[in-house]
Every structure is written in structure tokens, then in C-alpha cells.
Amino acid sequence: MDERSQGVADLDARWARFPRDPESIIPLLQEVQETSGYLSEADCARVAEYAKAPISTVFGVATFYSQFRLRRPGLHTVRVCEGTACHVLGANDVMETFKELLGVDVGETTADGVFTLESVRCLGCCSLAPAVMVDGKTHARVGRKQIEKILSDCRKDGA
Ligand code: FES
Numbered sequence: 001m002d003e004r005s006q007g008v009a010d011l012d013a014r015w016a017r018f019p020r021d022p023e024s025i026i027p028l029l030q031e032v033q034e035t036s037g038y039l040s041e042a043d044c045a046r047v048a049e050y051a052k053a054p055i056s057t058v059f060g061v062a063t064f065y066s067q068f069r070l071r072r073p074g075l076h077t078v079r080v081c082e083g084t085a086c087h088v089l090g091a092n093d094v095m096e097t098f099k100e101l102l103g104v105d106v107g108e109t110t111a112d113g114v115f116t117l118e119s120v121r122c123l124g125c126c127s128l129a130p131a132v133m134v135d136g137k138t139h140a141r142v143g144r145k146q147i148e149k150i151l152s153d154c155r156k157d158g159a
Helices: 003-015 022-036 041-050 055-064 084-088 091-102 144-156
Strands: 076-081 115-120 132-134 137-139
Touching: 003 022, 022 041, 022 055, 041 055, 076 091, 084 091, 091 115, 091 144, 132 144
Parallel strands: 076 115
Antiparallel strands: 076 132, 132 137
16 A cells, blocks of 8 residues: 555544534544644545535635634744734734744745744733744743744744
8 A cells, every 4th residue: 555545544544433424524624634734725625525515615614714724834833912902012013023023924934934923812811911822832021022032942943
């Protein structure tokens, strides 16, 4: 069995617990994203085939829910909170600084594939505003100096 056939067989085994109907689309997409980090077109096509649903329905679900990513993320994911508390305390400047230093817009990944920049509505730690989460770690009351350090630390950590 070649590598691709083995991969498809593994997938069938993992997906066996999901019924083959459109109700499985969301859990299947979640499963794929957990494994691959994002949803490729081929992944969406496989989910459509398995769930016996049109590919347009699968794309519709994948684009409707913000939890799904349709592009390969960078090595590090920067989530800038733009919720009310963070907005009041300067989230806009924080976001602009990340955009400037990374050279990308929200939702984009740097050309070297190291950073993905995202915006979130609330990280659940409003007393730390303006807050940023990088790879699951929260950074409080961020300003330009701290942002430069966060990025340089990430680069030192093997990127
Ligand atoms: S609004 Fe930013 S953490 Fe809640």
C-alpha cells in the first residue's frame, strides 16, 4: 500500500465513528483541522464525499464558522484581542504594530510562514487589556517594546 492509500485508509478508520450524513460535517471538519491545522480544498472534498453532501455545503460551513481555517497557519499564531476592554486601552495600536512589524494584514501569514496574525473578540482576560495571545500564551498590557520582544522570542524558539 502506498503512502497516500495508507493515509486514506487511516482516515476511513478514524471517521468510522461519524455517520455518513451531513450532520457529520462540523465534527469531521473539526477532526481534520485538529490533525492538519487547517482545511485544504482536498480535505473539504473528502468531507463532502464522506458526509454525502455537496462540496458547496461543506465550504459554506467551513467559511461560516470562525473556528475553521482554510489556509495553512504559520508556525506561530498571534491573536490580537479587539474586544471592548482591549479596544478602549489601545488594541488598535497593538494591531497596527503587529501589522507593521510582520508586514501582513489580519488573517494573513508572513511570507516565511512563521507568523499568522488573527483578530479575536475577547480572550477572556479583560483586566489584562490590551491583551494578545501567542500560541496559547497570554501577554498582558502589551505595548510596542513587548511586541518586539514577543516576536524576537518566537524567532529564537526555532523559527
Ligand atoms: S476584551 Fe480583550 S480580553 Fe476581553
